[in-house]
Amino acid sequence: MLRMRDVPGKLAAIPPTVVDFAIAAAVTWLSLSTAAGSYPPSGSRPFDALAVLLTSAIGVALVVRRVFPLAVMIACAVLVAVFEARGYWLSLNQLALQLAFFTVASRRGRAWTAAAAAVVYPELMYSNVHEWVGSLFNIYLGTAARVVAIGVIGDGARRLTESHALMADYSGQLQRKQRDREQRLVLFERIRIARELHDVTAHHLSVIAVQAGLARFVLETDPKTADQALRTISEVGSEGLAELRRLISLLRPDEDDNGAGADDRPAPGIGQLPVLVERVGLSGTPSRYTIAGRRRPLPAGIELCVYRVVQESLTNSLKHAPGSSVDVRLEYEPEHIRLTVADTGPNGVAAQRTEHPRSAVAQATEHTGSGMGLTGMRERAALYGGEISAGRKPDGGFEVTLILPIDAPEDEASDPRGEQEPALNH
Template sequence: MLRLHDAARAVISAIASIPPTVADLAIAAAVTWYYLTTATGYYPHSGPRRFDALAVALTLAVGAALVVRRRYPLTVMAGCAALVAVYEARGYWLSLNQIGLQLAFFTVASRRGRLWTAAAAAVAYAELMYGNVHEWVGSTFDICLGTLAWVLAIAIIGDGARRLLESHALMAEYNEQLQRKQRDREQRAVLFERIRIARELHDVTAHHLSVIAVQAGLARYVLNSDLETADQALRTISEVGSEGLAELRRLISLLRPDDDEAGARAAADDRPAPGIAQLPVLIERVGLSGTPSVYTVAGRRRPLPAGIELCVYRVVQESLTNVLKHAPGSSVDVRLEYEPEHIRVTIADAGPHGIPPQRSRTPRSDAAQATGHSGAGVGLTGMRERAALYRGELSTGRKPDGGFEVCLTLPVDSTALDDTPGEQQAPAAAVTDPARLVI
């Protein structure tokens, strides 16, 4: 049964794939061939008029008109009606050319509105009735009723075909609209992804360049007096520059969707996106730039999604970059808190005038001031958008003592807590206070 169904679908699909002009030409040729072979073999000798050259010409004209019936349905209907009227008026076999007239009438019903269908039905009924009265056996009422039923059947079938064609046209238009909307959604998704990558590039570039600028100023300042510090600053510049280039390569490779092979190589070679585990290294580098930094971790650690970890890392990175730009030499306190349903990170600096007196004129702070950065910061909008992406909150503002504070709160799942209890201090390279990590 399934094989028969599949075979039928294959046949229907093959028929539907035939061009309309070819199909109309084949139908017109078949109808004309039927007319001529019937007239040659079965033409009634008792008819009032023999099938002569004029009858052949009229028959061929009806068949030729059917070739363009889809393109000009009303014209073909009028032409067939006129040819059949001449054919019947000349006294030829009346029912011979009625198939062409009925096919033309069906085309009008399937291609035009109901008003034109009614007009064509009246013409077809009159000509069919003329032939049926002379050839059908029965009462005139039965012949009229039978002819009317036949004409109505053709009209109903043609009207159904017209509505089906309109439905297919509407469905095709609807599918095209869906495809356009899908393309628009894909283009918007690509645009949003590129905007996200652009923000990543801003964060990466701003932070690494700020650290490089501060370290370069420090190296120049102590080049003649402290070669060890200058050497350490140059090593930091080398490390930060290499890391920045690696992140830039990884992000820029995402902007090249056509180069699949290069993107695959970049994805295979580059390291994963940074997270909370890389915060001590980030804060240590800022501390080496002359910004005393304290990093504290509180609460019970838990595994976090990579996106949330990247969000925390970028907010801390952008906040530290703003401190380097707008409050060079200020001390910074970074505190990461694990709560049952949230994770909170706070970055607070002491402000440009909050530097401890014993460290206010260190070479590092002078080198940071020598970079010439000033302004109010341009990364707060990006940090707020990052927080909103994960349904979090970001609060920023000045502290009463003159410093500036950034607080990020993100909702997280309360499950999957590990067994790390209480408040812990993150490891670092230099610790000057046993109670806190100072970099």
């Protein structure tokens, strides 16, 4: 059943040509039926075949009034002038002439509307002078008021149409911007996920590769060390799979609404750094982890950023400087947190090769990188308003420094020295 609120939408869906044809047919039928029913004394000639032809021609012209408003206006004015000059019913076709004038006012500018009014006004005046009763001044004024009213209404309709067109264009631009914004968000999300996957897989696979090489190297000579390396591979593999499951559960939240199979463990943070550094130490890379300053809770995003930077830096050390010693230092400053990860470089472990078989194995395990790790670290730091620098040290090796802004605690000012925690050596 058609509801009243659906009527405007249904009418708007009708093609304009169909509407114009219906209006032209209605105006023509109204004129012909009125002329056939009566004949006023203002007309000196009977309504003959020529009158029917002229009235019908005016109605046919109205069919294309929206497509050719000026041409239809001129055609209607000429036909009405001929109709009146022949002495037919003077006001019979005024409705069609005024409709043509309204179309010009609603589809052309005000200059064309004024020109059309100058044509319509004399023709209407000729008819009204012969048919209206009253003073000539009132007839002039009433006819002018009618012409002005039609022009004003048509001009208002034109401006309303232009406003609707502007609003539609503006709405289209907003929709395009919204689609572009959504596409950018999707792209950024893909980049973020790719970065997370890179950090997880690159680090864990690098540790697994190094530990596998170590186990193979000492399998016959040092079974205990080989067993420890295999245990480390198992732990690292399980941890990597857990992090991958956590990422996948974030990508598919709808499938995990019932809680089945979802990994709700929190993202890694600063608390997991000792385990991370210790595992790298077991891979044959001497490592040292120290914390300076007064420790305090940090947002989860900042902790994840610190963890990923340490993870990526250690991965790079395993890849590009296998066997070198690594120093990880985390400093809590009043308004910043500073992280430094430095290694001694390949040349810094030459003297250790005979003393540490793990270093020798790590040295023999060569890897190549894509260079995307540093880019990812810089993007992470910029996300939290921080800065990161990475480069070679003057005395050899490579150093990564991360500085992230944090809120200063209220009791920090009373003890600016903070506290120094003991270093963790592996």
